[in-house]
Amino acid sequence: MKKSLILLFILFLFFSNPITSQEVSIDGRLKPYLDNFFELCDQYDISYNEKLFVLKKIAIVDTLNTSSHGSTLGMLQRDKYQKVENIVVNWMAMLDQEILKIVAFHEFGHYFLEYDQHVCQDCGIIMSVVNTSYFDIANDWENQVKILFEQSPAYRKKINSTIISVAQNFPQN
Ligand SMILES: [Zn+2]
Numbered sequence: 001m002k003k004s005l006i007l008l009f010i011l012f013l014f015f016s017n018p019i020t021s022q023e024v025s026i027d028g029r030l031k032p033y034l035d036n037f038f039e040l041c042d043q044y045d046i047s048y049n050e051k052l053f054v055l056k057k058i059a060i061v062d063t064l065n066t067s068s069h070g071s072t073l074g075m076l077q078r079d080k081y082q083k084v085e086n087i088v089v090n091w092m093a094m095l096d097q098e099i100l101k102i103v104a105f106h107e108f109g110h111y112f113l114e115y116d117q118h119v120c121q122d123c124g125i126i127m128s129v130v131n132t133s134y135f136d137i138a139n140d141w142e143n144q145v146k147i148l149f150e151q152s153p154a155y156r157k158k159i160n161s162t163i164i165s166v167a168q169n170f171p172q173n
Contacts, residue, residue: 025057030089033104034058041112044149045158048112056085064090070130073099074107084111098138102126105148113152127151 026034041048064072073093077086093103106126109115119127124136126148131137137144149155 024052024055025059027057027059029060029094029100030058030104033101034108037105037108037112040145040149044155046113046149046152046154051112054083054085055087058087059089060091060094061088062091064088066090066092074103076107076110087111096134099134102131102134102137105145109148109152112154113149114154114157115152119151 038048064075066072071090071092074087074089076084077088079085087107089100089103089107093100109127115127118129119125121129122132124131124133126137126144
């Protein structure tokens with residue numbers, strides 16, 4: 001009896017706890033933007049699967065700071081070990097689909113493209129600290145996406161490693 005219980009327990013652990021991935025909860029309202037973002041990652045050959053599957057959720061929430069002096073439109077939430085566990089967007093961003101897309105791309109950029117810092121205070125690109133004109137960014141979208149990806153730490157790291165490996169194949173002696 002005991003033995004079979006232990007076996008059952010081991011089987012339970014085996015099937016209930018796949019080591020490779022957990023279920024990531026993705027808000028349906030952000031899903032189209034995430035899909036679009038991943039298509040771009042594919043184009044730029046930036047991997048995202050591993051990063052995606054360690055997250056708990058990508059969600060729209062009503063718990064972020066909202067005030068007339070300035071609201072937090074999105075953020076990465078970290079666990080006690082400082083590891084990112086959630087990507088959240090303020091419900092306020094939903095007032096306009098273009099703003100929602102820009103805020104989503106900004107947060108995805110922080111996480112998947114490894115922007116640890118903002119590029120500037122308010123210089124009219126997706127990775128600014130604030131954007132006084134979301135409208136300008138929305139109207140310049142293709143170019144904005146190009147800047148976001150080509151200047152990202154993740155992409156630069158990739159390019160640099162390619163340059164190094166080419167240099168190794170063609171040493172200049
Ligand atoms: Zn930011």
